[in-house]
Amino acid sequence: MIPRHELRRHTSEIELHIQAGTLADLLAEAGKALAEVQLAGADCAQGGPARAIRVSSSDREALLVDWLNELIFLADLDRWVAMEFEIGHAENTEVRARASGVILDWAPSRAKAATMHGLRVKDLPGGLEASVIIDV
């Protein structure tokens, strides 16, 4: 399954809808979807500074939320938006990744938190599908 994502409307928030063949690809695609929200259409060159990210959680759904919240935290703190992801290790309760992105001279953190409301990660034939709502 080719990883893809869509930003869906929600009453006052944004819902990320993601499909991918593996959990690793799903997390990477979710990161790209989040970057789309954070950059809000701004044209940014890829291949900026990289950093290692490690997140552990209680289950697969929580891992997706915690992964996105870590990216939101880094964006708020350093104005660093991750755009490309190499997932070294991904299982239901842990992800270890290297991400490259851009440091912006403007504040990117329009996305304030990933929530557990309506959170869903389900198996499909040949892959996974997930929905997560972002507080903006």
Added chain:
Amino acid sequence: MTAYPAIARSAWFREIPTTARADMRVPVRIYADDVLWQQISEDRSLEQAVNVATLPGVTGQVYAMPDVHEGYGFPVGGVAAMEAESGVISPGGVGYDINCGVRLLVSDLDLAAARSHLEAAVHDLSRSIPSGPGRNPQLDLTTADLDRVLDEGCEFLLDLGIASPEDLRNTEAGGRLPAARSASVSPKAKQRGHNQLGTIGSGNHFVEVQVVDEVFDSAAADAYGIHPGRITVLIHTGSRGLGHQVCTDFVRQMDQIMPRYGIHLADRQLACAPFSSPEGRAYFAGMCAAANFAWANRQAITSAARRIFTRAYGTAGHLRLVYDVAHNIAKLEEHGGARLCIHRKGATRAFGPSHPETPIPYRHVGQPVFIPGSMGTASYVLAGNDASMTLSFGSTCHGAGRAMSRGEAKRTRSGHEVRRELEQQGIIVRCPSSSELAEEAPTAYKDVERVVDVVHHVGLARKVARLKPLGVVKG
């Protein structure tokens, strides 16, 4: 979307009985007229209110205010009371923007005197008060000072010279919740918050310059110092990234420990723990600290606004704080002799004249309540009623309430169109992003006059004055 049977009890409220779903512990009461009811029924806010009515220790009724709309976990515009001894506390019941709230400042200026410098003053507000997800380099706090803000709230700002004793008297809880513990706030939250004091933030936050357009209750208006034609400033913001991180940290923690307490939920965003548990107490202490940060944030913005108005207008431009109210918070309160943890998410405290927490100068009329409209529409000042204690645990609504998603709002109107329409009404607009301006278009919200009328007729609070916008700095 699930439809629930709602019984109309009057023209102003309906109830969903506990028979509607097997796991409900208390009924849900929705304050709305027929038009608002129709709008409320179109999203998932009723289902979310029913989910809240299943939480352990919930008591009385769950209330949905006339501005209620779908949130995550709890609906925005929801009030729920949990027994302090046997009930839970839920970070989702407070929301991410802990102590998001509103404060109203009033000047001695009338519109004629203010007009000549108004555009310059609004421009100065937009230049001096960081908006969007911005930072405030002028108040970059050391770790020790940030801890003092978290522990002491506005009292610490007295030491910094940017608050007065009168400001503290006219702030809910004196701008300090004593249960706050900076040690319960994570290093991540502190990293996000250390340079965000005195900033508006993004979304629907704003600083608005207004004129008192009409007074409905002259006794209360006199007590608040609000007179027709007077210039006011309304500030709407909260605890910024710090509060969001506190909520994120504790939703995560409570989601993991709920099985230990045998708690099973319809929605994981309702993650909670017994109030009396170590996790519940830690969240309460951290939430109170974030609430203190939010009051200090609005106070720091007040200080900047005062500098600008005094520079523009001299002593007539001094801005006196009428009151500051939280609308995303959990507080321990006494109701009917019971000690309850009242969750107000997108709901404002509305204590009446006889409540001891109503400030003494307002004791004869009730505490001030502020209900901002959407951009370009009026905002309202109301006074709390004693009747609200039995009607809604002393609560009322917090705004007009969204009627349209952000995406739908942007599709309906462009930011440029919204800006032009506001300017045609004579409203000065300062917003760095046209896209975000479109998201907050008046058409994206419910009719604030209708919402306020329901509040007034039900008796949750009574109308005191209407404020008309003159200039808005949008976050």
